[in-house]
Amino acid sequence: MHDMIANLGLGFSVALGLQNIALAFVGCLVGTLIGVLPGVGPVATIAMLLPITFGLDPVGALIMLAGIYYGAQYGGSTTAILVNIPGEATAVVTTLDGHQMAKQGRAGVALGTAAIGSFVAGCFATLIIAALGAPLTKLALLFGPAEYFSLMVMGLCFAVVLARGSILKAFCMIMLGLLLSTIGTDLETGQERMTFGFPPLADGIDFAVLAMGVFGFAEVLRNLENPEARDVVKAKIGRLLPSWEDIKQSTAPCLRGTFIGGVLGILPGNGAVLGPFASYTLEKKIAKDPSRFGKGAIEGVAGPESANNAGAQTAFIPLLTLGIPPNAVMALMVGAMTIHGIIPGPQVMTKNPELFWGMIASMWIGNLMLLIINLPLVGVWVKLLQVPYRLMFPAILIFCSIGIYSVNNQPVDVAFTALFGLFGYLLIKLGFEPAPMLLGFVLGKLMEEKLRQALIISRGSFMTFIERPISAGLLVVAVAILVIALLPSMAKKRDEVFTE
Amino acid sequence: MKKLALGVVAALALAAPAQAQTKYPERPITMIVPFAAGGPTDVIARIVGENMSKTLGQQVVVENVAGAGGTTGITRALTSAPDGYTIAMGHLGTFSAAPATYPGLKYDPINGMQAIGLAGGTPILIVAKKDLAPKDLKEFVALVKANPDKLNEAHAGVGSVSWTTCTLLKGQLGVPKLNSVAYRGTGPALNDLVSGQIDFMCDQIVSVSEQVKAGTIKAYAIASAERSPALPNVPTTKEAGLPEYQIEAWNGIAAPKGTPKEVVDKLVDALDKALDDETVKKRLLDLGTVIPTAEERKPAGFAALIKRDADKLSPVLSAAPK
Numbered sequence: 001m002h003d004m005i006a007n008l009g010l011g012f013s014v015a016l017g018l019q020n021i022a023l024a025f026v027g028c029l030v031g032t033l034i035g036v037l038p039g040v041g042p043v044a045t046i047a048m049l050l051p052i053t054f055g056l057d058p059v060g061a062l063i064m065l066a067g068i069y070y071g072a073q074y075g076g077s078t079t080a081i082l083v084n085i086p087g088e089a090t091a092v093v094t095t096l097d098g099h100q101m102a103k104q105g106r107a108g109v110a111l112g113t114a115a116i117g118s119f120v121a122g123c124f125a126t127l128i129i130a131a132l133g134a135p136l137t138k139l140a141l142l143f144g145p146a147e148y149f150s151l152m153v154m155g156l157c158f159a160v161v162l163a164r165g166s167i168l169k170a171f172c173m174i175m176l177g178l179l180l181s182t183i184g185t186d187l188e189t190g191q192e193r194m195t196f197g198f199p200p201l202a203d204g205i206d207f208a209v210l211a212m213g214v215f216g217f218a219e220v221l222r223n224l225e226n227p228e229a230r231d232v233v234k235a236k237i238g239r240l241l242p243s244w245e246d247i248k249q250s251t252a253p254c255l256r257g258t259f260i261g262g263v264l265g266i267l268p269g270n271g272a273v274l275g276p277f278a279s280y281t282l283e284k285k286i287a288k289d290p291s292r293f294g295k296g297a298i299e300g301v302a303g304p305e306s307a308n309n310a311g312a313q314t315a316f317i318p319l320l321t322l323g324i325p326p327n328a329v330m331a332l333m334v335g336a337m338t339i340h341g342i343i344p345g346p347q348v349m350t351k352n353p354e355l356f357w358g359m360i361a362s363m364w365i366g367n368l369m370l371l372i373i374n375l376p377l378v379g380v381w382v383k384l385l386q387v388p389y390r391l392m393f394p395a396i397l398i399f400c401s402i403g404i405y406s407v408n409n410q411p412v413d414v415a416f417t418a419l420f421g422l423f424g425y426l427l428i429k430l431g432f433e434p435a436p437m438l439l440g441f442v443l444g445k446l447m448e449e450k451l452r453q454a455l456i457i458s459r460g461s462f463m464t465f466i467e468r469p470i471s472a473g474l475l476v477v478a479v480a481i482l483v484i485a486l487l488p489s490m491a492k493k494r495d496e497v498f499t500e
Numbered sequence: 501m502k503k504l505a506l507g508v509v510a511a512l513a514l515a516a517p518a519q520a521q522t523k524y525p526e527r528p529i530t531m532i533v534p535f536a537a538g539g540p541t542d543v544i545a546r547i548v549g550e551n552m553s554k555t556l557g558q559q560v561v562v563e564n565v566a567g568a569g570g571t572t573g574i575t576r577a578l579t580s581a582p583d584g585y586t587i588a589m590g591h592l593g594t595f596s597a598a599p600a601t602y603p604g605l606k607y608d609p610i611n612g613m614q615a616i617g618l619a620g621g622t623p624i625l626i627v628a629k630k631d632l633a634p635k636d637l638k639e640f641v642a643l644v645k646a647n648p649d650k651l652n653e654a655h656a657g658v659g660s661v662s663w664t665t666c667t668l669l670k671g672q673l674g675v676p677k678l679n680s681v682a683y684r685g686t687g688p689a690l691n692d693l694v695s696g697q698i699d700f701m702c703d704q705i706v707s708v709s710e711q712v713k714a715g716t717i718k719a720y721a722i723a724s725a726e727r728s729p730a731l732p733n734v735p736t737t738k739e740a741g742l743p744e745y746q747i748e749a750w751n752g753i754a755a756p757k758g759t760p761k762e763v764v765d766k767l768v769d770a771l772d773k774a775l776d777d778e779t780v781k782k783r784l785l786d787l788g789t790v791i792p793t794a795e796e797r798k799p800a801g802f803a804a805l806i807k808r809d810a811d812k813l814s815p816v817l818s819a820a821p822k
Binding site for chain 1: 536537538539540542543546547550562563564565566567568572601604652657658659679680681682683684685687688690691692694695697698706709710711713714716783786787
């Protein structure tokens, strides 16, 4: 305990230097501004802005990059709330209630809740990393391919069980998502699958392309049907900041979300994706009146946003303590560190204590900056919603296209987004929800990969999933969820996670 | 007045191509890195590119065009105009292994490309989980040969450096069918090696050196001619008894075929100067990179290296179970 305080003292002495504070601020600001471009999630933002940190010293550069990361993460939520476009997988859940709140004139409250929830989660996550970073590393190493596959199965069971009304439609969409995720070059064999020999499909479909299409473009198409009943936000703006009542309502979800997101964030292979989703499921399950969810329930924003931010931060644990990046963003951080001559490994903590603790202290400072930057910006974002539709629609499309193009510098990505836009419009017309499809899509890639890795290691024996205790435990939970849902009495209470 | 203006425009238009020849470069140069930002190739491209900008007097802008094991980006670079404004930083995989790995490849690194020069050699290590029984490379080779169906090898996907180099190793050891587990990138593979889910892998020194130093994994040998200053205790494959396993994951620059000689000369010169710069050298050495010799930095030397490794890899890769 004493050590931790001394270490945090060292960290803050590094992070509170004038230059580093300025870098954290600039990082958060730039990250937020670029991150609100629809389709530009944290990975793309960091990749784009990585070069501007080259002239800095390593600690300063990483502090700025971490700021960009949080800023971009938060920027993704902003577009999810305002225009129903998730910037990345973890923001999909935020579209559900966040955008509904915006439609009801509570965009400011939703944005404020997201900012405050993120800050609270950030504070707790910083403390967790400082106190338990090293021991928690073991958790990451307990999860092999078999455990990870079982975790994904559990995630999918949540989706099926809690899907709205037509469980069949939700199931179909999840399956479609799984199928879409199998397009591309097969990881184990290098053979192309379902690409029809079309080279741009060789790497599969990008999440941003699919999400932008079925959410962003489709949304614009749908709104064109009756331009008068403008959907984004009517003239009324309402409060800009959450009221005392709102805050009281969001406190518990925010803390639960922090815990769930924080734990899942440590897992290798992007476990953080499940965080917001699990938090939303939990909030809905324990709510007194679950029917409010999907219609602008503030808990549906507070919980997932906190989970999202906590996971984003605890994902640093495997990187800082093991030297192994758990996801694409952290892989970029590895690149940033190596460019500055620090090769990540298990000894970063002892070899570069000022970097390690400086980073941790800067996480907290970065979250504070985010709050300071975003609360005033809430007013600006909300005003944007008053822009007339005839200007708003082309602007959304243009920014989506710029965002999509900038992710991979591939023009064909923009064309694909347009195609998925038409497809998304069709889905809306037929009453299918796109969110379960995106979940299936995100989990599908990981599931297949982990399933095959586990089976190769076990020489084809499915028993591996049952013989390994953690994997077996997760599968038991998955089965239990399914059984509960299939009991008639429970089935009545079944409500959907994905509601628009 | 109008006529005069037209005349000036026409004169400028006529003068432009001639100038482009003599005054290259007069606008920023795009260096396509066919992998995501932050990866080993990207890091080397940025370190070298930054210094080349100083010599050329124009910014060398790194553009990441990832996809299909790097072949998407290289295809784009090599099919662009041969004017020296679009060049590519490829590696062992994209220039030597790709023709055997990707049957439909749209470029020919041997005959259809202007090699510029080698930018850095990255040693490859054979690493294993820390409690794998063999104590040295000889014991490891014996174990692999005796139990080809019991061990698991990890790599970062077909076409990746770890896959290419490990396929070569398995080919040379006569166990091409040894179980291999594909991961999406080196990071996840390393995670499972550290936690002991898999037994061994081959990878670039920059990815594994810190883990080896910390003792979370162990290294049997380095597949280069000399030991690396980054890991001086790890023997070379020659010292450890497997001299035929020699492979480096080098990175080098290439331009489209037909790039004018004076442009090539300027790029070669800029690369040469960058590799002699003390700051660049230090940063590359920190990564465990081997600074190329004077011969390898030239188009002919680099082209020879591409050909040599392609000849070494092609038979193994073509026969590899995919």
